[in-house]
Structure formats: C-alpha cells, structure tokens
Amino acid sequence: MKKITRRLATLMLCGATLFTPAAWATSDGVEVNHLGVNNTLVRVTGNGNYLLFPVQEANDDARIHVLVDGNIVETIYVRLARSKTDYTVPYDLTPYKGKHVVFEIVTPQGRESLREAKEDACWKGLELVDALDTINREKYRPAFHHTPLYGWMNDPNGMFYKDGKWHLYYQCNPYGSKWQNMTWGHSVSSDLIHWEHKPNAIKPNGLGTVFSGSCAIDARNTAGFGKDAVVAMYTSAGTSQMQSLASSIDDGMTFDIYAGNPTLTLESEARDPNMFWNEKLGEWNLVLAHALDHEMLFFSSPDMKKWTWQGRFGKGIGAQDGVWECPDLFELPVAGSDETKWVLLCNINPGGPFGGSATQYFVGDFDGKTFKADTGKDGNIPTKWLDYGKDHYATVSWSDAPDNRRTVIGWMSNWQYAADVPTLQYRSANTLPREVGLFRGADGEVYASCTPSPELEGLRDKQIRKAEKANIGRKSCSYSLPAAYDGICEILFDIDARKSKVVAMTLSNEEGDKVVMKYDTERHTLSFDRRESGLVDFSENFPAVTVSPTFEDKGAISLRLFIDRSSIEVFGDGGRFVMTNLVFPRRPYSQLSFSSEGGNARLSNLKVYSLLND
Known part of the structure; x- marks a missing residue:
C-alpha cells in the first residue's frame, strides 16, 4: 500500500x-x-x-x-x-x-x-x-411596456382574464438573453400598465420544451379538471412537436401537467394551439399552425382532450414566404353595421412586408369546420397586415376579456435582429395592449383596426404642450418634448394636408438622431424612416423605412404616438393603421418638427403628455 x-x-x-x-x-x-x-x-x-x-x-x-x-x-x-x-x-x-x-x-x-x-x-x-438583484441596468429598457425581469422573451401566449386580473404568459429563456430553454414566463396586471412578475408557470419536461399556446377558463368543467379551471394547451417541442395540456385551480399561478399528454399528434410539424369555447356550437374549437405547410388546421372537441380534425385554410393564400405561426381566431362586429365577421390572425416569419416577421390576418366566416376568407374586388383573397412596422409579431388576444373586448398584445421585435439589439440584461418587450375592431374601408373591404387600450390613458402625467392651430409650410415649425423620464411621452395631433403633397414630421435630438415620418396625400400612405434614428449598425436589417396605407381619401389624418426609451408606436385615425418600430437614440428625442412640400398644411389639436414612470 x-x-x-x-x-x-x-x-x-x-x-x-x-x-x-x-x-x-x-x-x-x-x-x-x-x-x-x-x-x-x-x-x-x-x-x-x-x-x-x-x-x-x-x-x-x-x-x-x-x-x-x-x-x-x-x-x-x-x-x-x-x-x-x-x-x-x-x-x-x-x-x-x-x-x-x-x-x-x-x-x-x-x-x-x-x-x-x-x-x-x-x-x-x-x-x-440568497436574493436576486434585478435592478435595471439597461439604458434602453422600456419604461411603460412589459418586459421580463431578465433573460430572453419572445411570443406572448396563454393569456386570459379572470377576476379583475390580466394574465400574460410569454416564451422566455430563464438562463440567458438569447433564445433557448423555452418556458412559460408569467406576469399579472389589474390595469394593463403595471405588471407584477410571477414565478415561471410551465417548464420543459420529458416531452420537450414549452412552445406557444393558449389558455381558456373551463366554466363547464368539460375537461374534468374542475369548474372554472384554467386550462392551458401548448406545444411540447422535443424531437417532434406535439400538443399538450396543463390545468390550474389557483387562477394560473401553478399548473399540473396532464398525465395523458400529448393530447394531439400529427405526422408533420404543427404548433401554437389556440383553443376557445364556441358558444353557438357548444364545443371547443382549436386552430393549429401547420407551420411548414403554410396553413392553419381546425379541430373540435367536447372536452379539450380528444380532438377531431375538421378542416384547413391557407394553402397558397396570403403571404407564403415564411412559416405560419401563433394563430388566433375570433368574431367581431363590423363598425356601423349589424354584420359580424371572423378574424384569423396568422403570424409569419419571414415574409413580413418590410422583411422578417409580421402579423397578417384574414377576414371571413367560420362555421366550426371551415374558414372562408372574403375576397377583394378582383376575386382574390387579399393579404392584410395588422401593423405596418417592423417590430410587431406573434400577436394574440386575451381569452375571457370583459365587456366583449378583443384585447391583443404582440412581441415588439423582429426575428431578423432580436438577439442583436443593444441590451444584455434582458431582450425584448411587448407592444402596448390594443383593442381590435373591424371597419369597412372606402374600397368596400373589411379591415381590422387596433386602438390603444383605454387603460393607457392612466399613464398620462401632465399635459406639457398644447397648440390649437398652426400653419405648416416649407420652413419647419418645432415643439419641444419633455425631458423627464428619458423623454417618454404621448403625442396627439391632426394634420389637414388637402393643399399639400407631403407633410414631414421629424423627431430629433441634439446628437443628430432623427426619425422622419411622411404623410403622402397622393399615395395615401404614412412612412416611418429610422435609418438615422440612433444606434442602427448592430444589424444590416435594422435601418429601414416602413410604409402604411392610411385608408383615407380626404387628405387629412389624426395621429397618436407613444414614445418609450426604445420604441415608437404610431396609431392613425383611431387605429385604422398602425406602425410599431424599435429605435435606439443616443439621447432621448427632444424636438418634434413639421414641414410641408407642395403646398401648405394645417396642424391642429396638438397635445403632448409626459408619462408616469412608476
């Protein structure tokens, strides 16, 4: 030895x-x-x-x-x-x-x-x-948008409303600020403004990581998990993708994984199940993204556990350049009429109108088995976009929202550069919550509108700027913006440009960073140019100009802007058109300027509100 x-x-x-x-x-x-x-x-x-x-x-x-x-x-x-x-x-x-x-x-x-x-x-x-230090260390972390405490976040999913609380689940990586370890994070709000972070809700298990899905309140105890149980259906993503169930009897704080998982399997890739109770038919309906086949599949069930295939929609229709993901399907009234229509949200990546990911939608009729999309005057099914910015994706709605509201929220980024934006402690935020409605355009087609949720008025602190009327000519007129809270603010104004060809609206700062928005009265469009908005060189896909139709023919628009530390959301004419774009200015934008080409225009009802940051 x-x-x-x-x-x-x-x-x-x-x-x-x-x-x-x-x-x-x-x-x-x-x-x-x-x-x-x-x-x-x-x-x-x-x-x-x-x-x-x-x-x-x-x-x-x-x-x-x-x-x-x-x-x-x-x-x-x-x-x-x-x-x-x-x-x-x-x-x-x-x-x-x-x-x-x-x-x-x-x-x-x-x-x-x-x-x-x-x-x-x-x-x-x-x-x-013994304790975590989650104090914000990021210059560009939003002040009034939902973000994770730390780590990566992408698709919102599984959202529901119950007993005065808005529950927001989301795809997250608890172990880094890039995509991995997909888990359902969880936050709760009573006003859609202030969010309380909760422990992660559903974690990976033997069937794989936890991809997107939906939640519904089982008021009739059809699944046998208990009356008013919150039932989640999500994609288990292991070697293959399959659909699984989990249930909660404590209002979504903790979930029990269903022992009979998976509840739905296919021979090809499918994900992001969105289920809802169809009151007219007395059954559960399910929309499932047949991702690589660029279509949506429809199923029905009496109990959320056994699903019967009913139909499909999408082959060769709409934008087809990327995978179809994160569906949602709901019925809404058409403003100013007794008519109702179904809206099918279909998130696509890539293939958005300005590159990368975006949310397209279809308007039509649904009978529980088949979705039939409306056609345009040319007899074809048009491609429509819910938001004309580059940073609006995976948009889905809260189930069981009060007062028949159809409230949605999206992921405020783009797969082209989401992992490269100049933050580290966290990556990605959600858009502001929005109310979806339907209106009939001048061309006779039905379109979706998105208006800021009414709770957002609770963000307003002080009205620091007001201008009843002002002429806009070739020489610009300018207004200072609030300096408090890194320049976060809400801006509202009306533009009458019937005697002008183009009205330019420019946000700028002392560093020379600027965002230029242009209202073109001949093309009836609003453009958003962020090529010189601040930090733009982290991705070749970030500098961009996005363009939205204005759905008007009168030469006048109303705009409502929400400016946060790293984003600008533009709502036009009561939400008839919307653009969401990230920006990373070196210093907050401190000035808003107006100028006109091809004739004078008129500015009215300008209001600038500083926003609360608490």
Whole structure:
C-alpha cells in the first residue's frame, strides 16, 4: 500500500493528470470537479437560494443536467463564460432545500488540455446568493411596456382574464438573453400598465420544451379538471412537436401537467394551439399552425382532450414566404353595421412586408369546420397586415376579456435582429395592449383596426404642450418634448394636408438622431424612416423605412404616438393603421418638427403628455 501511495505522489509531482484531484473550490458553498476538457461537475455544498452562472453570449450553449439526490430533474442550456462574463443568470435552488444538488456540465468549447479548461471564467464566477438583484441596468429598457425581469422573451401566449386580473404568459429563456430553454414566463396586471412578475408557470419536461399556446377558463368543467379551471394547451417541442395540456385551480399561478399528454399528434410539424369555447356550437374549437405547410388546421372537441380534425385554410393564400405561426381566431362586429365577421390572425416569419416577421390576418366566416376568407374586388383573397412596422409579431388576444373586448398584445421585435439589439440584461418587450375592431374601408373591404387600450390613458402625467392651430409650410415649425423620464411621452395631433403633397414630421435630438415620418396625400400612405434614428449598425436589417396605407381619401389624418426609451408606436385615425418600430437614440428625442412640400398644411389639436414612470 505504501508503494502505491508513493507512486501516486510521484505522478502528481511530475505533472501527470491521470490522478490529479478533480475538486477545486471556487467560492463558499460551491465545489467544481473537472472530469475532462469538456465535462465538469459543480456541487452545491453550502446554503443559498440561487446559484449564479456567468454567461458569455458569444459562446455556444453548454448542456447542464441538474441532479437532485442523484436523479436528473431537468436539463438546461447556458452559454457559460469562457474569457469574460457578460452577465449572470440564476438557477433557483429553493425547491431542493435539504437535498444534494449537482450540476453535470458538458461545454462545447474545444480545449487542448484540462489545464486550459480550468481557466474558463465561468468556474471562478459561480456564486451562491440568497436574493436576486434585478435592478435595471439597461439604458434602453422600456419604461411603460412589459418586459421580463431578465433573460430572453419572445411570443406572448396563454393569456386570459379572470377576476379583475390580466394574465400574460410569454416564451422566455430563464438562463440567458438569447433564445433557448423555452418556458412559460408569467406576469399579472389589474390595469394593463403595471405588471407584477410571477414565478415561471410551465417548464420543459420529458416531452420537450414549452412552445406557444393558449389558455381558456373551463366554466363547464368539460375537461374534468374542475369548474372554472384554467386550462392551458401548448406545444411540447422535443424531437417532434406535439400538443399538450396543463390545468390550474389557483387562477394560473401553478399548473399540473396532464398525465395523458400529448393530447394531439400529427405526422408533420404543427404548433401554437389556440383553443376557445364556441358558444353557438357548444364545443371547443382549436386552430393549429401547420407551420411548414403554410396553413392553419381546425379541430373540435367536447372536452379539450380528444380532438377531431375538421378542416384547413391557407394553402397558397396570403403571404407564403415564411412559416405560419401563433394563430388566433375570433368574431367581431363590423363598425356601423349589424354584420359580424371572423378574424384569423396568422403570424409569419419571414415574409413580413418590410422583411422578417409580421402579423397578417384574414377576414371571413367560420362555421366550426371551415374558414372562408372574403375576397377583394378582383376575386382574390387579399393579404392584410395588422401593423405596418417592423417590430410587431406573434400577436394574440386575451381569452375571457370583459365587456366583449378583443384585447391583443404582440412581441415588439423582429426575428431578423432580436438577439442583436443593444441590451444584455434582458431582450425584448411587448407592444402596448390594443383593442381590435373591424371597419369597412372606402374600397368596400373589411379591415381590422387596433386602438390603444383605454387603460393607457392612466399613464398620462401632465399635459406639457398644447397648440390649437398652426400653419405648416416649407420652413419647419418645432415643439419641444419633455425631458423627464428619458423623454417618454404621448403625442396627439391632426394634420389637414388637402393643399399639400407631403407633410414631414421629424423627431430629433441634439446628437443628430432623427426619425422622419411622411404623410403622402397622393399615395395615401404614412412612412416611418429610422435609418438615422440612433444606434442602427448592430444589424444590416435594422435601418429601414416602413410604409402604411392610411385608408383615407380626404387628405387629412389624426395621429397618436407613444414614445418609450426604445420604441415608437404610431396609431392613425383611431387605429385604422398602425406602425410599431424599435429605435435606439443616443439621447432621448427632444424636438418634434413639421414641414410641408407642395403646398401648405394645417396642424391642429396638438397635445403632448409626459408619462408616469412608476
């Protein structure tokens, strides 16, 4: 035995790695065991509520098996830091108090030796903490739009209203600010303005990660989960995509995964189930995106568990350049008539009118089996867009909203550059909530309108600017904007341009950043030019000009703008046209200027409100 011991000591002194002890304590309560150039065990030996993982976004994902008392409870993917730490992400240890927690990590970075692997920044940066520091460190984090506390966010999904609360679920990555580990995050609001962050609601399991879906209140207990249970249907995304159920009897705070999952499988890729109770038919209806086939599928069910295929819509119709995702289907009255129409929302990526992702929609009739879209005067089904900006996607509505409201919200970004925008602590925000309506245009077709939800007037602080009337000529007239709260504000005004060809409206600051909007009375369009809006060089797809039809023929429009730290939402003529665009000005826009080409125009009813930031 003594000879063997001496032999081991000799090997260690000579630098041999075969018998080198693997353990290396990095901080109080954390022990790192290197097993090879790409394989490491991290043991939690101390007390703490969260283990912080250092992240370097330029790296590939490391695979981390989380073992509790020797059993794998989940697998997560984290871009562990190699040469520097961009930020840290927390792993919640509180469910495993009193148990042995080990993280078995496989890193993708190639290493020449174990010595080199040990030098990765992540091992020295692991830290146990009792509380999370979520104080905003981002210059461009919105002041009055919903954002996650930290990490990545994309599609809103599963939204419902119950007992005075608006529940917003969303696709999130709890372990980084790029897409991965798809989980349902959860926030709740009583006014659609102030959001309270709740624990993540539905997490990945053996069937895969948790893609988008919907929630409905089962008032009749058709599924057997309990009267008024909140039932979620979502896509389990593992090797294949399949549809699963989860139920909640505590108003959506926690969900029990249905043991009979998956409830719906197909032989091809399909996702983002949107289900609703069809009162006329006395059954549940489901719209499912047949993503790669560029169509929507319709199903019916008496109990949310057994679904019968009924029909399909979309082959060769509308925008077809990208996958079809995130559907929604609902019935609305047409303003000024006794007529009702069904609206089918179809989010597409890529293939938007200005590149990347966008929300198209179809107006028509639905009988529970078949959706028949209205045609235009030429006999073809037109392609219509819910928003003519570049940053409005995955738009879906709240189920069971009060007063027959059809309230929607979208993801305020674009897949072309969502992972590259100049933020780190978090990525992406939601649009402002909007009320969808229907109106008949001058061409006789029915279109969707989107007006800011009425609760948003509660954001107003002070009216700091007012102008009853002003002439707009070739020489610009200017108005200062509020400096408080990084320049966030709401602006309303009317433009009468019957004697003008083009009216330009420019937002600018002292750095030379500017956004130029132009109302073209001959083309009946409003354009939005953000090519010089501030930081634009993080993606070649970001500098852009977007253009919206104004759906008017009188040479006059009314505009309502919401300006946040990194976004501008433009609502025209009571929501008949809308544009949502991200902007990253180096300093807040401090001035609004008007000028006219081809004749004079008239400005009236200008109002500028500073907005509350609390």
